[in-house]
Amino acid sequence: MNKQLLLGAEAIALGALDAGISGVYAYPGTPSTEITEYIQKHSAPGADTVRSAWSANEKTACEAALGMSYAGKRSLVCMKHVGLNVAADAFINSAITGVNGGLVVAVADDPSMHSSQNEQDSRVYGKFAMVPVLEPASQQELYLATREAFDLSESLKLPVVLRITTRLAHSRSGVEQREPRIQNPLNALYAPERFVLMPHNARRQYQHLLDLQPELERRSETSWLNRLVPGTGSLGVLAFGIASNYVMEVRRSLGLDFPVLQIGHYPLPRKKIEALFAACDTILVAEEGYPVYEELLRGFFGGKNIRGRLDGALPRAGELTIDSVARALGRPDKKVMPVPPIVVNRPPELCKGCGHRDLYDALTTVMKRHEAHHVFSDIGCYTLGALPPFNAIHTCVDMGASITMAKGAADAGLRPAVAVIGDSTFTHSGMTGLLDAVNDRTPMTIIISDNDTTAMTGGQNSAANGSRLQAICRGLGVEENHIRTIIPLKSHLEENIAVLSEEIAYEGVSVVIAERECIETAARRKRNPAPKA
Amino acid sequence: MEINIILAGVGGQGILTIAAVIDMAALHSGLTVRQAEVHGMSQRGGAVQSHLRIADREIYSDLIAEGTANLILSVEPLEALRYLPFLAPDGRVVTSTDPFINMTGYPEMEEILTELGRTFHPVLVNAAELAREAGSVRTSNMIMLGAAARFTGLAPETLEASIEKLFQAKGEEVVDMNIRAFRRGALLSQQQATAI
Numbered sequence: 001m002n003k004q005l006l007l008g009a010e011a012i013a014l015g016a017l018d019a020g021i022s023g024v025y026a027y028p029g030t031p032s033t034e035i036t037e038y039i040q041k042h043s044a045p046g047a048d049t050v051r052s053a054w055s056a057n058e059k060t061a062c063e064a065a066l067g068m069s070y071a072g073k074r075s076l077v078c079m080k081h082v083g084l085n086v087a088a089d090a091f092i093n094s095a096i097t098g099v100n101g102g103l104v105v106a107v108a109d110d111p112s113m114h115s116s117q118n119e120q121d122s123r124v125y126g127k128f129a130m131v132p133v134l135e136p137a138s139q140q141e142l143y144l145a146t147r148e149a150f151d152l153s154e155s156l157k158l159p160v161v162l163r164i165t166t167r168l169a170h171s172r173s174g175v176e177q178r179e180p181r182i183q184n185p186l187n188a189l190y191a192p193e194r195f196v197l198m199p200h201n202a203r204r205q206y207q208h209l210l211d212l213q214p215e216l217e218r219r220s221e222t223s224w225l226n227r228l229v230p231g232t233g234s235l236g237v238l239a240f241g242i243a244s245n246y247v248m249e250v251r252r253s254l255g256l257d258f259p260v261l262q263i264g265h266y267p268l269p270r271k272k273i274e275a276l277f278a279a280c281d282t283i284l285v286a287e288e289g290y291p292v293y294e295e296l297l298r299g300f301f302g303g304k305n306i307r308g309r310l311d312g313a314l315p316r317a318g319e320l321t322i323d324s325v326a327r328a329l330g331r332p333d334k335k336v337m338p339v340p341p342i343v344v345n346r347p348p349e350l351c352k353g354c355g356h357r358d359l360y361d362a363l364t365t366v367m368k369r370h371e372a373h374h375v376f377s378d379i380g381c382y383t384l385g386a387l388p389p390f391n392a393i394h395t396c397v398d399m400g401a402s403i404t405m406a407k408g409a410a411d412a413g414l415r416p417a418v419a420v421i422g423d424s425t426f427t428h429s430g431m432t433g434l435l436d437a438v439n440d441r442t443p444m445t446i447i448i449s450d451n452d453t454t455a456m457t458g459g460q461n462s463a464a465n466g467s468r469l470q471a472i473c474r475g476l477g478v479e480e481n482h483i484r485t486i487i488p489l490k491s492h493l494e495e496n497i498a499v500l501s502e503e504i505a506y507e508g509v510s511v512v513i514a515e516r517e518c519i520e521t522a523a524r525r526k527r528n529p530a531p532k533a
Numbered sequence: 534m535e536i537n538i539i540l541a542g543v544g545g546q547g548i549l550t551i552a553a554v555i556d557m558a559a560l561h562s563g564l565t566v567r568q569a570e571v572h573g574m575s576q577r578g579g580a581v582q583s584h585l586r587i588a589d590r591e592i593y594s595d596l597i598a599e600g601t602a603n604l605i606l607s608v609e610p611l612e613a614l615r616y617l618p619f620l621a622p623d624g625r626v627v628t629s630t631d632p633f634i635n636m637t638g639y640p641e642m643e644e645i646l647t648e649l650g651r652t653f654h655p656v657l658v659n660a661a662e663l664a665r666e667a668g669s670v671r672t673s674n675m676i677m678l679g680a681a682a683r684f685t686g687l688a689p690e691t692l693e694a695s696i697e698k699l700f701q702a703k704g705e706e707v708v709d710m711n712i713r714a715f716r717r718g719a720l721l722s723q724q725q726a727t728a729i
Contacts, residue, residue: 003560005556005560030573031572033572034572114574115572167569167595167596168595170569170570170571171567171568171570171595172552172566172567172568172569173565173566173568173595174560174565174566242595244593245593245594246594246596248594249593249594249598252593253598321596322594322596322599323598323599334599335600336600336617336619336620337617337618337651338617338618339617340617340648342611342614342640342644342648343614343640344611344637344638344640345636346543346578346611346636347636348544348574348576348577348578348579349577349578349579349636350577351577381577384577456573456574456577457573
């Protein structure tokens with residue numbers, strides 16, 4: 001048997017390639033990045049090549065994917081869970097218009113927040129949009145389910161959500177490939193009654209979406225992703241997505257024989273669930289993420305004999321583990337070796353020689369001279385400036401919020417108002433905030449720490465850098481003489497302190513671009529000198 | 534058979550290269566593999582780990598349960614201790630003794646060795662020194678893999694074949710150097726076993 005060793009994220013990519021996609025649209029975000037990277041590396045050259053360059057953000061990605069679907073071709077859009085917040089407007093409304101070519105929205109959630117600011121559960125978005133959600137439990141299932149998701153999307157004429165979590169996205173296993181399918185032909189249909197969402201059309205389309213719901217449930221009822229592992233006893237387990245892996249592991253290792261209903265295709269298969277509830281006195285609901293369906297099954301008045309995250313049988317927050325599931329299934333605590341008390345934490349840090357370090361050295365020197373020294377920052381490697389020894393930034397909330405929060409604080413009277421944002425984050429969601437600041441003549445300084453890449457996720461191309469960033473700032477209306485460039489190097493420290501001091505003192509919008517290539521991508525370029533695509 | 538391995542180290546030390554060799558060898562031996570790794574923020578000099586599971590039957594979970602790891606293979610001594618709750622009572626620790634100090638409060642080496650000594654016959658490896666002898670300090674991961682090879686349930690020849698495959702694009706010299714390192718690690722591990 002010829003198996004390839006693939007990350008879960010890569011299994012999605014291969015499944016999408018073999019489903020005949022014509023394009024993938026995405027903005028990098030852990031743990032979803034590797035889906036698009038795999039397609040970039042493995043798409044066949046020539047006429048059938050798959051369009052795969054990075055998008056400016058998840059909203060532009062989702063809209064472009066919908067456009068490709070409108071034109072009749074299959075498209076994949078990928079993002080991390082918080083990226084779906086950015087894309088939500090496009091995503092929710094794509095369920096109202098429906099699709100033409102198959103459209104799959106692959107969303108990677110990050111329970112336990114390994115690399116994220118929350119652990120929101122994208123299944124809620126799927127329910128909110130009233131579209132099918134697939135949640136496979138292994139790399140092989142991911143490959144197969146991704147292929148089928150496109151067929152499902154085309155047959156229902158709806159976008160389909162493919163939900164994974166960090167563990168599956170970043171875990172490797174053998175995947176067996178099936179025969180690839182060719183791409184759809186160009187087939188753009190005039191269907192303004194669907195795609196012009198003026199109220200008269202939107203109402204009809206929304207009613208259509210509501211009318212489709214029983215059909216969605218019928219599909220769930222017969223889906224191979226929803227299957228019963230028969231068993232005996234009064235306890236039954238309802239295991240969603242990769243939670244079923246932990247349940248099955250415990251079931252085998254403890255030699256138990258309870259029935260398990262594995263769910264990997266939503267909406268819920270009502271009949272299968274009713275059968276499990278009829279056969280068992282107590283149901284343990286194991287979900288990786290929020291207790292979305294546990295809450296639904298309990299109902300407002302609290303269903304009896306349902307165990308899960310809401311009654312403390314499983315922890316309310318964080319990823320499940322074999323051990324947390326084993327405890328919920330009654331295994332007494334094991335005696336294991338403790339972590340010795342001498343083991344101190346080893347938090348991540350900015351690389352030695354990284355330009356962000358030199359920027360923060362200059363910036364903290366300048367800010368110390370002010371009584372209020374708040375620095376609003378953003379999401380990227382430079383967020384590590386919040387940690388010692390820098391302690392240089394004081395906020396990091398969502399993509400682009402550095403500029404807009406600094407603006408709001410400046411409006412409230414805070415001086416100085418300083419924002420630090422990366423090149424990629426600036427083009428993702430910072431530009432519109434800068435336009436607000438310019439229109440308001442807000443006294444604030446925006447520092448764009450331009451390392452010419454999306455570094456935290458592994459060095460993907462950034463949408464704009466260097467002179468283009470200057471041009472964007474000029475175009476948005478920042479005065480020419482208040483767009484300054486510095487080179488964050490130790491040898492430039494005094495000069496950089498001077499420039500930052502001047503611009504922070506200026507009572508208007510100023511931009512300082514700290515320009516130096518990420519040392520990681522520079523080193524990689526040196527190792528593999530390849531022309532940029 | 535079922536072998537559970539925790540690979541430990543610091544972001545950037547390259548534990549995923551070790552994982553790739555083991556994965557490839559296991560798959561080649563017709564075994565089932567699941568290997569969970571850490572990407573993202575922690576890769577920037579933070580503590581990183583990989584759960585690697587090999588079996589001759591279906592593996593359900595990507596993660597290893599506490600108290601069931603047959604092997605903790607660490608390329609940094611303090612990091613070996615971080616995952617002790619996962620170690621099975623008869624599980625083994627194979628660790629480099631080269632500290633990677635990028636934070637405050639790093640304990641004294643003596644304290645680390647005392648804690649390592651509480652595990653069942655730990656294999657302690659002066660990886661950097663042996664790697665230099667093998668030709669380059671960059672082969673220290675293969676020194677470590679060699680030292681741990683006898684606990685992986687995989688044949689050394691299969692592991693060597695994977696090393697060759699993994700490094701072949703970099704030329705014969707690099708392949709030879711890494712095989713040399715692997716064998717040097719295996720020899721040290723054997724010597725320590727005989728000394729017991």
